Amino acid sequence: AQSVTQPDIHITVSEGASLELRCNYSYGATPYLFWYVQSPGQGLQLLLKYFSGDTLVQGIKGFEAEFKRSQSSFNLRKPSVHWSDAAEYFCAARSGANNLFFGTGTRLTVIP
Amino acid sequence: DAGVIQSPRHEVTEMGQEVTLRCKPISGHNSLFWYRQTMMRGLELLIYFNNNVPIDDSGMPEDRFSAKMPNASFSTLKIQPSEPRDSAVYFCASSPGTGVGEQYFGPGTRLTVT
Numbered sequence: 001a002q003s004v005t006q007p008d009i010h011i012t013v014s015e016g017a018s019l020e021l022r023c024n025y026s027y028g029a030t031p032y033l034f035w036y037v038q039s040p041g042q043g044l045q046l047l048l049k050y051f052s053g054d055t056l057v058q059g060i061k062g063f064e065a066e067f068k069r070s071q072s073s074f075n076l077r078k079p080s081v082h083w084s085d086a087a088e089y090f091c092a093a094r095s096g097a098n099n100l101f102f103g104t105g106t107r108l109t110v111i112p
Numbered sequence: 113d114a115g116v117i118q119s120p121r122h123e124v125t126e127m128g129q130e131v132t133l134r135c136k137p138i139s140g141h142n143s144l145f146w147y148r149q150t151m152m153r154g155l156e157l158l159i160y161f162n163n164n165v166p167i168d169d170s171g172m173p174e175d176r177f178s179a180k181m182p183n184a185s186f187s188t189l190k191i192q193p194s195e196p197r198d199s200a201v202y203f204c205a206s207s208p209g210t211g212v213g214e215q216y217f218g219p220g221t222r223l224t225v226t
Contacts, residue, residue: 032212032213034212034214036217042219042220043116043203043217043218043219043220044203044205044217045217046214046215046216049212049214051212090155094212094213099145099157099160099168100157100213100215102154102155104154105154105155
């Protein structure tokens with residue numbers, strides 16, 4: 001069955017520290033992969049996407065993600081976190097059909 | 113670009129009342145999605161349309177829920193009659209339907225059924 005797993009429910013980092021949010025997928029073939037961010041009271045905003053080519057993808061707000069086929073992973077990273085990055089982050093995957101499968105989300109808290 | 117527009121942003125209603133949520137997708141997008149988000153169940157896909165035709169409604173919880181897309185620029189999600197367990201944030205998203213199929217989300221409608 002198709003699935004997207006985000007093993008970390010909640011992560012806390014200090015402002016200025018590096019960040020890595022984990023995402024693993026289970027699909028028959030390599031899916032299209034996405035990261036979204038949701039600030040409190042807001043809709044989901046697309047951070048970045050991967051479908052082929054360079055396995056390191058750059059997104060908005062200084063985020064990047066690396067696709068690793070051998071690990072079925074698509075982890076999101078940021079070298080230096082800002083207080084405004086506190087939000088909920090969702091990994092999603094699409095394969096074939098139009099609909100996306102979303103992970104359960106990781107809540108990021110940033111402490112001063 | 114105005115993005116996906118949803119109305120109302122907040123809705124409070126009493127149990128048993130009919131609720132209609134509205135969505136205007138991004139112009140030129142041919143796929144539209146309705147999601148429900150709750151603390152307990154996270155983000156759930158309810159139904160999606162492609163070229164105004166419902167493709168997959170397997171996520172619609174029960175017959176009290178219905179969705180329509182009469183044209184490419186408008187969709188509704190109706191709950192009749194509403195129940196307290198329907199309280200959630202309902203998101204509409206649209207996709208260009210080409211390329212990688214990324215979805216663009218509206219701001220959501222927060223529904224409270226008392």
